[in-house]
Amino acid sequence: MLKEKGLLGNIGVQVVIAMCVGTLVGAMMGHSASMFAPLGSIFIHLIKMLVIPLVAVAIISGAAGLGSSHSAGKVGFATLGFFGFTSAVAVALALFMGEVFQPGMGVDLTGVEGLFSNVYADKGDLPSFWATVLGMIPTNVFQSLNEANILQILVFCLFFGIALSKLEKDRRDPLINGVNAIVDAMVWMINVVMKIAPLGVFGLMADAVGTFGFSALMVVFKLFLVYVGAILIYGFVFYPLMIKVFSKTSPVKFLSVMKKPQAVALSTASSMATLPVTMEACEEELGVKNSTASFVLPLGATINMSGNAIYYGLVAIFFAQMFNIDLGMSAYLAIIVTSTLGAVGQAGVPGPSFLVVAVLLSAGIPIEGLPLLFALDRIFDMIRTALNITGDAACAVIINDMVSKDPSHAAEEKVQNA
Secondary structure, three states: OOOOHHHHHHHHHHHHHHHHHHHHHHHHHHHHHHHHHHHHHHHHHHHHHHHHHHHHHHHHHHHHHHHOOOOHHHHHHHHHHHHHHHHHHHHHHHHHHHHHHOOOOOOOOOOOHHHOOOOOHHHOOOOOHHHHHHHHOOOOHHHHHHOOOHHHHHHHHHHHHHHHHOOOHHHHHHHHHHHHHHHHHHHHHHHHHHOOHHHHHHHHHHHHHHHHHHHHHHHOHHHHHHHHHHHHHHHHHHHHHHHHHHOOOOHHHHHHHOHHHHHHHHHHOOHHHHHHHHHHHHHHHOOOOHHHHHHHHHHHHHHOOHHHHHHHHHHHHHHHHHOOOOOOHHHHHHHHHHHHHHHHHOOOOOOOOOHHHHHHHHOOOOOOOHHHHHHHHHHHHHHHHHHHHHHHHHHHHHHHHHHHOOHHHHHHHHHHHO
16 A cells, blocks of 8 residues: 555655645735636545545455454444544543633634625534434435445445355455455555645645635634644644553554654545555554454544544634633533534545534534634644544554454454464
8 A cells, every 4th residue: 555655755745835835826816826726626526536435345344354253343332432432532622722722812803704604504403313323324325325425335334344244255255355456446546646635735725825815814823723732632642642551552653653644634634535544554564453454444534533523622612702602511511512423423525514513503602703714624624634543543553452352352363373
């Protein structure tokens, strides 16, 4: 996977340069910079083209690898528990930092009032629990594939992968080998698309800055700084601490290995597009078994969104402070619950996140200022994606150690090696 080590060694630098140049071009050209928007659109469309088939075959492969293991149920519950816990802690950290640094206090809205809009008010409805459960079960899997319904695809592919694992060995192995071959082909396609990542990032930044201008950027600049601080704490303190406590892997080695996937995540702003690079890092450099990585990482790319959870919590605090709204304990609880559920439901593809609307509405915070965030949405998206895939990898490392210590797993290993 991604054999071009030279590209991987420089892609982070290329993306940063592309962002800076795109920002400069957007500032100089203004609305005319929208002429570069197709570069970003082409890049995003190519990424989205590969997302659905990649996650489908990767989950089938992972579920098939785990399905015949006695550890499958434990792995599933532990993975979901990890994702839910880390998302909730992420929101709590965001609320704490928002109250300490107060990014929304004293914000000067002069010159950007025209960006205020209530057009997104109808996008904030969260479905009930049973509606969510029913919504995860596809009635027509081909329709789910066509509509890119990630959660429905996830459910079907998990079920199908486990079913494959229950077949006789002579019937099962050729099918699983075929699925793995498709994964390899998808990885090759991702590698090719990644070569134009800097061009895509340049087009996206030039268009965003040219459309919104520096005045809009400066309004949310303090929010952005606090957000980056929370991301750094979570990615370089919290996750390495969990690695130290719950696994045998060195946190220093973990952070060193994750530089490559994080660079790809920054350029694509897509957990799904980064999936093959994250899998390579976990399997080849962190020692995670393929069956564990193929299950945990695609699942994480779909539902593990700690970076999004931090974003939701900080945005809620930002607008509450900007509109001088005092939040009580019930509002904080509403933000934590809604942000955690919203993060789980956020698909791992790039684009503006309207789930923040639900978070704001749950705490009674006005949403008219939401368009203010769109000027920096691409940068927010890139940074939170880098944290998301770091959390996926941390979970895979921890779950892999947990499975390795399982006596039943050790017995299975002896049978397979005999």
